[in-house]
Amino acid sequence: MTIKVRIITPHVTPRPQKIEEVAGLNEFLNVAFSHVNLTIGPPSIQGMFDDGFATPGIVARCIEAERDGVNAVLIDCMGDPGLDAAREAVSIPVLGPGETTMHVAAMLGHKFAVVTVLDQVRPLLEKHAKIYGLQEKLASVRAVDVAVNHIGDDPDGLLARLLEQSKKAVMEDHADCIVLGCTGFLGVSDRLQAALHQDGLMVPVLNPLRTTASLAVALAGLGLRHSQRAYARADISALVGYGALFSK
Amino acid sequence: MTIKVRIITPHVTPRPQKIEEVAGLNEFLNVAFSHVNLTIGPPSIQGMFDDGFATPGIVARCIEAERDGVNAVLIDCMGDPGLDAAREAVSIPVLGPGETTMHVAAMLGHKFAVVTVLDQVRPLLEKHAKIYGLQEKLASVRAVDVAVNHIGDDPDGLLARLLEQSKKAVMEDHADCIVLGCTGFLGVSDRLQAALHQDGLMVPVLNPLRTTASLAVALAGLGLRHSQRAYARADISALVGYGALFSK
Amino acid sequence: MTIKVRIITPHVTPRPQKIEEVAGLNEFLNVAFSHVNLTIGPPSIQGMFDDGFATPGIVARCIEAERDGVNAVLIDCMGDPGLDAAREAVSIPVLGPGETTMHVAAMLGHKFAVVTVLDQVRPLLEKHAKIYGLQEKLASVRAVDVAVNHIGDDPDGLLARLLEQSKKAVMEDHADCIVLGCTGFLGVSDRLQAALHQDGLMVPVLNPLRTTASLAVALAGLGLRHSQRAYARADISALVGYGALFSK
Amino acid sequence: MTIKVRIITPHVTPRPQKIEEVAGLNEFLNVAFSHVNLTIGPPSIQGMFDDGFATPGIVARCIEAERDGVNAVLIDCMGDPGLDAAREAVSIPVLGPGETTMHVAAMLGHKFAVVTVLDQVRPLLEKHAKIYGLQEKLASVRAVDVAVNHIGDDPDGLLARLLEQSKKAVMEDHADCIVLGCTGFLGVSDRLQAALHQDGLMVPVLNPLRTTASLAVALAGLGLRHSQRAYARADISALVGYGALFSK
Amino acid sequence: MTIKVRIITPHVTPRPQKIEEVAGLNEFLNVAFSHVNLTIGPPSIQGMFDDGFATPGIVARCIEAERDGVNAVLIDCMGDPGLDAAREAVSIPVLGPGETTMHVAAMLGHKFAVVTVLDQVRPLLEKHAKIYGLQEKLASVRAVDVAVNHIGDDPDGLLARLLEQSKKAVMEDHADCIVLGCTGFLGVSDRLQAALHQDGLMVPVLNPLRTTASLAVALAGLGLRHSQRAYARADISALVGYGALFSK
Amino acid sequence: MTIKVRIITPHVTPRPQKIEEVAGLNEFLNVAFSHVNLTIGPPSIQGMFDDGFATPGIVARCIEAERDGVNAVLIDCMGDPGLDAAREAVSIPVLGPGETTMHVAAMLGHKFAVVTVLDQVRPLLEKHAKIYGLQEKLASVRAVDVAVNHIGDDPDGLLARLLEQSKKAVMEDHADCIVLGCTGFLGVSDRLQAALHQDGLMVPVLNPLRTTASLAVALAGLGLRHSQRAYARADISALVGYGALFSK
Missing domain, CATH: 3.40.50.12500 (Rossmann fold)
Known part of the structure; x- marks a missing residue:
């Protein structure tokens, strides 16, 4: 069983070296990594304003990951933007470093x-x-x-x-x-x-990236996910004005 | 000096009775209220997903309020969505109930x-x-x-x-x-x-609405605003994909 | 509706400039201030001994204020002397800076x-x-x-x-x-x-004086007072040896 | 060395059985107890109002005890009224149950x-x-x-x-x-x-009485007293209106 | 790289099914488990007395594990007996469930x-x-x-x-x-x-066993061990009366 | 009633001056001190490893003290080694400095x-x-x-x-x-x-020695002991491999 983990960089600036940072984990974990960043949002996360404008894009990327059959998602920022919102939107583990x-x-x-x-x-x-x-x-x-x-x-x-x-x-x-x-x-x-x-x-x-990626594999491998009682499932279809984000 | 306070209902469902709820405050405060809701966002705030998709619209409404010469803003929800993000975007007090x-x-x-x-x-x-x-x-x-x-x-x-x-x-x-x-x-x-x-x-x-509106008047009247050291000013111009929200 | 707020300086030294410090609040609040200090007590509040010997006089001044039709009382010291005792003695809000x-x-x-x-x-x-x-x-x-x-x-x-x-x-x-x-x-x-x-x-x-005075107006204007469940009404008539204080 | 401990009942109602409650401590402690109550104050301690009007009398009784050569004082109420004020007024340990x-x-x-x-x-x-x-x-x-x-x-x-x-x-x-x-x-x-x-x-x-009396003996016997840095010495002579209390 | 993890059951009662409980982890982790229990100690851990008499045996088993080339140790009890003592005795991660x-x-x-x-x-x-x-x-x-x-x-x-x-x-x-x-x-x-x-x-x-075993693999794989600054290395040779325990 | 207090130095190094340190307490307490150290354990307590290897010897000394008719035990180390284990093993108060x-x-x-x-x-x-x-x-x-x-x-x-x-x-x-x-x-x-x-x-x-010895006398004199509900009685007879320690 290979665990598929997607790293979501929560802003619009490409960060191509992320996969390389976690590559060594394959020595002791059966894991396959993929990596994306956002199409809408801030250029980096430096505060709660950035967090606020990154969250819609992060959630959309998490939904996409689940649709792609990914087993766990890692939001690539120590500020853990969009973490709670994403956990209300998908059924796979969403981890913040x-x-x-x-x-x-x-x-x-x-x-x-x-x-x-x-x-x-x-x-x-x-x-x-x-x-x-x-x-x-x-x-x-x-x-x-x-x-x-x-x-x-x-x-x-x-x-x-x-x-x-x-x-x-x-x-x-x-x-x-x-x-x-x-x-x-x-x-x-x-x-x-x-x-x-x-x-x-x-x-x-x-x-933080290696530690979080290892834990993502562990949680997914153990069959654990975030408590649905803590994170009640949100209704995406009721949103107004975010159609373009989810139509991709 | 009349303090202008804007109530921002942080979702897309109209709530016309809000002004009425706070009308009695004019008896002891020199205040003028206005009220808006969002054009993009969720139909109500029931969790962190809703909070996440409401925040961009709330911030835009706060920026608009400051441009309109409003003295203080009240985000009309006990969950205080977008509070920190808005405080990084404007120079007037932003209060959450x-x-x-x-x-x-x-x-x-x-x-x-x-x-x-x-x-x-x-x-x-x-x-x-x-x-x-x-x-x-x-x-x-x-x-x-x-x-x-x-x-x-x-x-x-x-x-x-x-x-x-x-x-x-x-x-x-x-x-x-x-x-x-x-x-x-x-x-x-x-x-x-x-x-x-x-x-x-x-x-x-x-x-909560009356209490928060009274405090909004007090803070604005006292010349107080949120600490800029706590809430560093965000750079709105660097956002990607939110042009429509701010072009209004 | 003009809110009557009394500032009680909790010691025997006259401090005539207090009214002046809060005068500007009339610009946005409908408020009328009055000011007294104590007849018995310490010359200033620098510890719990001073607090202890100020409390009887503070409580007497609060009872007098309520009898005078004042809407809220402000005890003029950051150490908040006599605050809890006074709240057990009167039915109007008693605020400490x-x-x-x-x-x-x-x-x-x-x-x-x-x-x-x-x-x-x-x-x-x-x-x-x-x-x-x-x-x-x-x-x-x-x-x-x-x-x-x-x-x-x-x-x-x-x-x-x-x-x-x-x-x-x-x-x-x-x-x-x-x-x-x-x-x-x-x-x-x-x-x-x-x-x-x-x-x-x-x-x-x-x-502290301006902030507390503003909040005193807000609480009184909103019709709020301290919880009688938190501050059970005291029986003043049972006191022994404090007759002179209350006979004024 | 016999440790002299005075029990101060912090209200005006006589409570003659207190000495009897602690009498057995003489079996293992070298202690001599005395007991007083207040001449001014409330009839009992049921809240912070009572605490406030008891404190002047408690402090006066503590000063008297120190003058009488007592080694430690016990304020006979679980609400510990006047504890901090008394510690600023005397140099012997003052304990609250x-x-x-x-x-x-x-x-x-x-x-x-x-x-x-x-x-x-x-x-x-x-x-x-x-x-x-x-x-x-x-x-x-x-x-x-x-x-x-x-x-x-x-x-x-x-x-x-x-x-x-x-x-x-x-x-x-x-x-x-x-x-x-x-x-x-x-x-x-x-x-x-x-x-x-x-x-x-x-x-x-x-x-509580026996436990606190034992500790009073222990502290006095060990030569310990409350930190003068925590409880700065108060100036009794500056008080206005409490002459009768201290002239006794 | 296969991570070797030893499960140490911290009492003298054999518990043969432990390896079976964690066997499924091999699907996503490169891990090999071994299992021992104690030769001296209590029959189970039901309090701090048991913890105290289990600790010497646990520490000895951890030292043995390190000598055997094990990469991480798991003390098989939710009470985490001997955890801190063992961390002062070996250089491999010691985990408690x-x-x-x-x-x-x-x-x-x-x-x-x-x-x-x-x-x-x-x-x-x-x-x-x-x-x-x-x-x-x-x-x-x-x-x-x-x-x-x-x-x-x-x-x-x-x-x-x-x-x-x-x-x-x-x-x-x-x-x-x-x-x-x-x-x-x-x-x-x-x-x-x-x-x-x-x-x-x-x-x-x-x-708890599966979760802790997964984390043991992750920590060992990441090259992490407990802070030597938090857990200073103990001097085993200075002990008196425990020769038999370490001579095995 | 003379209270018998035993000081247990929790390591194998003799410390003969301990009795001398507490000798002055006899002036105000009716107390008789005895003193022992351990026969098995570490040479001093400098961490949790030492604590772990001291605990069996401490518990054995506490059981011996109770058998000797001692009224209270004091474990002579600021690190309070073996405190909880000992309280599960005896019915007299066990104090840590x-x-x-x-x-x-x-x-x-x-x-x-x-x-x-x-x-x-x-x-x-x-x-x-x-x-x-x-x-x-x-x-x-x-x-x-x-x-x-x-x-x-x-x-x-x-x-x-x-x-x-x-x-x-x-x-x-x-x-x-x-x-x-x-x-x-x-x-x-x-x-x-x-x-x-x-x-x-x-x-x-x-x-710490004098303070703790005084409290040991006070607790024993007051007839107090540690809560048996907090410290459930341990079963010493079930231990394997510690026979020599208890046969003394």
Whole structure:
């Protein structure tokens, strides 16, 4: 049984390297990945406005995935946009890297920190930790002060900034696990963990895309889906003005 | 100085009686109300799917209101859809009756209960109470088991059901204030409070539309608006696929 | 309908400028203010001892206000002395600036800070935030280290100290709203907000007297009062040794 | 070294049996008890109004006790009236049975219940549990529905009601310790514990007067007093209108 | 890459069916299971005494597993005995079904309930939920009142009791996911979920052994282990009196 | 009535000075102390591994104490190892200095800090504060960075480090009480309190052994023991492989 997982990048900017980031999971999981992004929505997710205008497109992509026979969907953003709306629209598991990676990090130590792009997304991540019930396990949210569309500009500089904030999270905030706080931080989690270990800070670094993709396979393989009692099925046909989105 | 407040009903179904519900506030506030609903979105708000598809239309209506010189906006639904997204889009106060009425209720006693339409919206209201910081003041969320589009069918029956659940909230859940949990419960708050008092339960009943409209006037009159540090200004021009919504 | 609001300064030191601080509210509220202070009690409120010896006088002033036909009472101190006792003694709303301003601040952003006079009142304000259910919304309590009776000595120096602590509250404690933490800080809230904005910190500054007075008008206008179930009516006639206080 | 402990009954009604209730402690503690009540104040403590009008008299009695060479003071009411005010006025430990007994109960099991006189004092006890940090250890507050001045009317009936509520606290609320919730419940704690054990509910019953008196001896014997940093010393001489109270 | 997972049953009673319960996971995970129980310890885990006397044997089995080249260890009991001690003794992931299944359940709905064997283990599970940070996601712990060594006596009766308590958890406690609360409940999770769905309660039922085994594979496959900063390496050679345990 | 209290040092290293530390309590308590350490277990308690291998020996010593006619037992370590297991094994009160001293500290001010040996025990103490319900009263856990077996090397140096961390706890973390965080800190509590007072920080310093021994006398004297409903009686006879431990 091969589990089909679709990664939905929740904005209109193409992000072709996502499949590559999770490719290694095939070594221990029977999984096949596919990847799409949105046709309508914001260019990136940097707040609740972006979340709001991404949600219709995300939901449409989830419905399409279910129609395509996909077994689980992963919304590719630490802000978990559209998560609840999508769960009301489909019968397959819909996972967000924010929720998933924070729960896994909570199992690996006493407190974790999230190291993300900009300080302006801190309140959103803190709010989600509170909703997910993980507030007391969250040591801090720290930012490297690099905008999403500049993540790839200077890989070594980015690593240095991630290392600096991760060390502060451990030494000052008492974190003992680090969660990479943006799914756009590609190819850097192993290097960051190695750098922390070299500096004597023996903490795990969680890669949100890989962690969430693994859990998506596990949930689908176990035959689990989100509680329909928690997420009552929505009536798509009653919507006014979104015909074009669903006619595709 | 007359404060201009616009009530935005966050779905496509017309609700003409809203202005009437708040008309009495002119006796002690210098306020002028206007009212609109959405052109695209769901027929009502019954979950996070509806919230997701209502948000683009709500934000567009808020931007329109600011352009019209309105001083404060009230999103007419206890589920507070689109609240954060709208606050990132405009410079005037944007109020939700869920957040506002729960905070005012928290000042009137030790614990309040919310009596709403259907049990399926309970998790959403509980989640909001947690985000707003009011979890410990919320005694319970109870439902009368009447769908939104049947609220007006049997006014006396509705009052009886509201009274029954309110009494249970007081006697079993230790609530000492009652928040009407749907802005579609029109013309019933005073009757419910009188019925409770007649039965010896001396608790206030909060009307969400009137309470929120009063606070909207207060905030606008005091020159207050939502923190721009909490709600960073969004870039509307970067959206793809929503041109029709904003060209109106 | 003009709402009559009485400001009760809860100590024996005259504070004549209070009416002036709230005068501007008449522009959007139909309100008439009156003002008294105590005849017995402490010279200021700096702890629970002062609170304890102020309470009998506060309650007597609230009973007098109700007898005078006042519609709502405001106890003029961020420490909210005598609040619960007074609510058990009268049938009109009794508001405290601590409770009221913290709830309104909670609606304007993710977290607020209170900037007050002396560090010794911090535990009291933190305790109140916990009781009011707002603990998680309170980023910090900071003090300018100026005693109450020296607030008026150096207005520019005070503004500079308020600005310094407010900036630290925003930058270090992640506050995105500022609550002025003493009702003796007169005429400074607008200047503080302007100074913060000039320094690029776009956060609202809440004036406790004006905010609480507005809410007092709103509650009285809406016909709301504190829950009699939360605040059972006390029997004044059974008191021994307080005859002089009530015979006035 | 004999520790001198004074019991201050915080109202004007004489309660002569208090010394008798704690007499047995001399078997294992070197302690000498004295007992007073108030000359001004309410006839009993049934709410925050009573608390407010009791506090000046309580503080005066604490100052008198310190002047008399007493080593520790016990305020004889589960509502802990005047506790913080008194701690700002004297240098000897001031204990309240609410705070003390709840902390000791918290050490004897996972959750405790408080069984008290009337449901109207429940919010006060819940508020105190929250302030003392014991909210999560408090299973419930239950009431026998007997007013303070009728406690002595029917001892067997009272025991039956205490037993009924204690059993419900264990079976329905998951309490595994019972705190007697009024210091006026005299001579009944051992009988209640025996009755619960006879019914197979092997839970301890805490007598608030005895528990608090023991802790008063322990604190005084250990040379501990309340933190002066938490309770800054108040200036009694600045009070206006309370001369008669302190001239005694 | 095949992930080797060892199931350690933390008591001295053989439980041969454990491998069978997880056999189906091979369909989507590359995993090989092995299974052992203890040579010294209690006959089952029913409290903290059992936990205390099981821990030395569990730790010894974990050290043995690491020496055998196992990639991850699963301690086969919802009470998670010896979890922290074992993590200080080995460098491979050590998972407990209590912690793991509760975190996964937290992702599938708003609140989950744990349905377990006896009410006497409720406090332990509630304590663990608090430590794991999941207190607010735990709707309730309910028991079927069947001792561990009688689980297999009457499979249909057990299913009926699990169904009864699960329904109450959903209807009365607002749970929307069910966690089977004992790893001795073998072969019943799918039947319980089917029975709930047939009764119209569309909630997922989590099988703790399968869920935890899947996560063990995921963590080991991702190269993750518990934070060494959270779990400092213990010095086994300094122990006195446990030579026989480690000489095996 | 003389209360017999046994101090059980929970490891195999002799600590002869313990009786001396509590000798002064005889001045106000009728108490007789005895003292033992373990024959099997770790050389000290520095984590959960040590806790796990100490627990069997602790339980055996508690059973022996009860057989010897002891009235209460004190487990001599701030980490409270074996506390719950022991309470399931005997009928006399079993006290831990971590739980007891934190509860007493909670009564002496608003927030307390624990100043301990090494930062690696911080998570354990924080976890215990959470379980005991005292999380919100704990300002911080700070460490002097001295290993347990070096505490006696340099008494003046140790005092200086304790003073430094205690001052930071007061000034930076808002603690107003200090709990000595290791029962191996002998003969230093009075000197530390005097040094803090000399520096103007009027906070109490709690000696964990003396505080816990006093409470042990109080509980035993009051006839209280831990709830048997919270701690169900364990069946020692069913254990496999621990015969030698109990045959002594």
